[in-house]
Amino acid sequence: MENVQKSQIVSIVIPTYNEKDNIINLIKRINSELNGNIIIVDDNSEDKTGEAVKSLGLENVKVFIRTDEKGLGSALRYGISKALEIGSSFIVTMDADFSHDPIYLKSMLDKARQGYDLVIGSRYIKGGRIENWSYKRKMISWGANLLVRLLLRSSLKDNTSNFRVYSRGASLQVLQCNTANGYEFQICAIYKILKSKMRVCEVPITFRDREKGQSKLSYSQILNWFAYVLKLYFSS
Numbered sequence: 001m002e003n004v005q006k007s008q009i010v011s012i013v014i015p016t017y018n019e020k021d022n023i024i025n026l027i028k029r030i031n032s033e034l035n036g037n038i039i040i041v042d043d044n045s046e047d048k049t050g051e052a053v054k055s056l057g058l059e060n061v062k063v064f065i066r067t068d069e070k071g072l073g074s075a076l077r078y079g080i081s082k083a084l085e086i087g088s089s090f091i092v093t094m095d096a097d098f099s100h101d102p103i104y105l106k107s108m109l110d111k112a113r114q115g116y117d118l119v120i121g122s123r124y125i126k127g128g129r130i131e132n133w134s135y136k137r138k139m140i141s142w143g144a145n146l147l148v149r150l151l152l153r154s155s156l157k158d159n160t161s162n163f164r165v166y167s168r169g170a171s172l173q174v175l176q177c178n179t180a181n182g183y184e185f186q187i188c189a190i191y192k193i194l195k196s197k198m199r200v201c202e203v204p205i206t207f208r209d210r211e212k213g214q215s216k217l218s219y220s221q222i223l224n225w226f227a228y229v230l231k232l233y234f235s236s
């Protein structure tokens with residue numbers, strides 16, 4: 001197990017919505033990989049995900065159940081600001097559904113400690129892979145990344161991954177994405193970080209589709225995402 005120095009607090013922010021069948025095992029897996037704070041931001045899930053995590057009673061796990069706000073981006077901002085408040089040097093974001101394997105945390109954090117402000121767990125660089133995703137989901141992800149690379153001139157291959165490590169400086173930048181409340185948050189975050197000329201890198205991961213629970217990516221989320229990217233393009 002990795003020893004995290006006190007001066008370099010690591011926090012792992014996980015947004016959850018109806019992830020009761022995944023989150024408990026994921027927390028156990030993360031705790032076996034590293035010492036860090038785990039911050040769960042649950043949007044009042046009907047399946048009582050938040051309550052299930054609370055009942056674990058783990059000291060390093062904080063649960064925030066929001067009843068007044070909803071959305072992936074808004075939950076990520078909330079969790080990132082809580083992580084900053086407790087003095088985290090590195091803030092990881094990852095999904096609750098095991099698509100992001102905690103096994104990669106160490107290598108991603110190593111890169112962050114080398115001075116990269118944003119480290120992305122990437123499916124689209126050499127060594128990265130996707131397993132069991134439908135052809136349709138692969139096409140959506142591929143098209144979304146092509147669009148971001150072309151329109152917003154991103155140098156990154158995987159712009160839509162939520163498996164990331166942010167430095168404190170990068171976290172402060174992404175908190176400015178205060179209108180990106182859904183899946184578009186990932187794009188806004190990259191846009192802000194690249195614009196401020198921070199150091200970015202990608203680490204290859206194997207992404208696996210969830211085995212339990214359901215994806216929350218709806219057609220209306222996809223449309224919102226698309227409109228947001230166009231808005232960024234025309235305003236830049």
Ligand SMILES: Nc1nc2c(ncn2[C@@H]2O[C@H](COP(=O)(O)OP(=O)(O)O)[C@@H](O)[C@H]2O)c(=O)[nH]1
Nearest residue numbers: 015016017041043071072075095096215216217
């Ligand atoms: N708090 C919160 N979490 C969300 C919301 N929408 C999605 N998530 C979480 O964000 C992560 C990614 O969502 P997921 O449904 O797996 O999207 P997909 O991987 O693109 O199909 C998971 O941990 C979800 O539980 C939301 O509105 N609020």
Ligand SMILES: [Mg+2]
Nearest residue numbers: 095097099210
């Ligand atoms: Mg998922």
